[in-house]
Amino acid sequence: MVRGKTEMKRIENTISRQVTFSKRKNGLLKKAYELSVLCDVEVALLIFSPRGKLYEFASSSIQSTIERYKEHLREDVSSTTQELDTKQWKNEAEMTKRLELLETSKQQLLGEILESCSLEELHDLEGKIMQSLQSIRGRKHLLLKEQVAQLKEKEKSLLKENALLREKFELLPQLPSAARKEVSLHTSQDQDNEVETELCIGFPGRGSHRM
Template sequence: KFKRDQITRRNAEMVRGKTQMRRIENATSRQVTFSKRRNGLLKKAFELSVLCDAEVALIIFSPRGKLYEFASSSMQETIERYNRHTKDTRTKPSEQNMQLLKTEAANMVKKIELLEVSRRKLLGEGLGSCTLEELLQIEQQLERSVSSIRARKAQVFKEQIEQLKEKEKVLAAENARLCEKVRNWDSLQGSLFDIVSSISLIQETLHACLLLSVWYAAVAR
């Protein structure tokens, strides 16, 4: 039990001593940690360049913007080399991709050639080298094409007939409307004629009454 407690305490101390990967809030502690880690990183970069004969370039900016750098040769040359490498990596496709593109292009060319041969045969060209089986296949394909064309033509005719029927309905309705207008106009003319006749009759009656009044006045004298 004593050994188990001892191991537990040791593990707890190790957990407490482990640095958590988050921003250090205390400014002084943060600056001290930055200085230690920066020096350690610069030392590791130097050791890597010497021990492994590697070209190493390290650039560090402090929180306040101060620059720290290390280069095993020339910082500018290393940066230019890096830029060339990344540019080549971005612009040049890999050999595998190039081979894949070539294969796809070759397959596309073959498909285009086959389609061109089929088109010429359907037009009746280049049939001299065809076997009987190929000729039968071409004939069947042409028959299917003709059947599709006829079906489409019948469909177009049907649609046009339906459109003409709709136009006929519209024209018939317009004709009925115009005929109704004509009938209304004839009826209106008849009404006007009756009114004019009545006015004439009234005028004649008034004229007769006037004459009768004049005659009566003359007789009364």
């Protein structure tokens, strides 16, 4: 009968989990022993149970195998560090070389240190300069077009504002005559509202003397 494939997850049942641990632990210790004998290799196996109990197997000595592992680990770390340092040095050297080439190219574009350039190199340099000039002129032309468009918009705004100011200025002469009409109207109303007053001396009802 073919056994079903065991699902790799924690066994929830405590008894089943303990039985499985005992069986597989013994099988793992047996396999470690067989591997050390059949292949003449150094094997060390450490197992801690869920309760913290230690089970171990070593073809020679657990301690010696652990020390050997530590030494091997230090060698790997040292080797890795050395490889990283070497790679970093190479990167720095390449970066320095690139910076030197860029600096030389910059000076040549400025017309300096051209003595070491061949005729072909000078021709290539001239082509690069012409291409740069075309790019610069194109960018300059674009900026000029943008400035012209902005100035035209500003001109339209100023013309519109000027027209509004002219309309307001044309209305100014009409204001004094209107103001005069309003003043004369208020003056006539004040005159109509005036009351004649006289000062009389004497008792009321008798002949009085007007002043």
